[in-house]
Amino acid sequence: MGTPFSFDDGTAICLYVINRAPLVEINDEALALHHLSGMGLDPWNPRRMTALRERIHPFGVTLCNNGALSLLTQETQLGWHVPRFISAELAVAQWAREQMGGTEESRNLAEEVEMYLRAWRPHADLIRHPRQRGISGHEHQFDFLQNDELIDVITPHHNATGGLMRKLVDVLNAGDESAPKVRVIVDDRTDPARAGIEMQIIASLAKAMPLSKLLDRVHSGSA
Incomplete structure (x- = not known):
């Protein structure tokens, strides 16, 4: 029903x-x-x-x-x-x-980042909410898929990072021929120090990128 x-x-x-x-x-x-x-x-x-x-x-x-x-x-x-x-x-x-540390805030952040991703790579396909199967058999949802890179967007919050890390461990150990590329964009605009700590944790499994760096690339026009 x-x-x-x-x-x-x-x-x-x-x-x-x-x-x-x-x-x-x-x-x-x-x-x-x-x-x-x-x-x-x-x-x-x-x-x-x-x-x-x-x-x-x-x-x-x-x-x-x-x-x-x-x-x-x-x-x-x-x-x-x-x-x-x-x-x-x-x-x-x-x-x-x-x-997740406030999904309404996270959803608004993802919508904002989507605009920046399209501006950063205007000719790249951008797919919302792609799913990737993990070694557990569960399908995990990411915020975006751009070219061949899965992208998640989070606020600097330990709960958000903890949930993300569990998802990454499952997905990256699924046993496929090649593990997917994953980029995690962390909003560092209000609490750069907290964001830096969370990115250090994330960097052990995926490419961690501060949102300020994405904004710089958009404004400079660099890939």
Whole structure:
């Protein structure tokens, strides 16, 4: 069942209604948690599973060990419980937003950087939200693909860096013939020192680039 709601990156929130006579089950078949994995978060960590269970408990929804959100109800009560289930999914999205250090801010930053990337390499193809499969089998989403380079954009926040590093480890060790090229652009305009620390961590796995450097290249017209 499709819904008019989505995660911050536009991925639709879907649910399934399954006959479990004499009850019916509303279930998302772990789509939400797999989506969080694709964002670079690790929702399977026991501590995070506990945090997510606390977020969805007020809506009467259970987080199963396989990662699925589930709610059992009478068929006659579906009209009441489907909105509650969707509210639980939105609570998961809110939790992810907090873990990433503020997704609204991150989304606005990505939109800003997209403009600079197009100006920096005006003749290069730029694809939004490409996906790359990791060694775990999960597909991870990046902000952009420009030419053959995956690009992520983050704010200088330890949660954002932690999620990114888990994603990079999974993707870069997928065992393909050649590991993908990855560039991470870090917004260093408000806290250069913090950004520098995060970039040192990121540089162990990918090319780390301060946003100020991208702006310099755009203004100078250098590739």
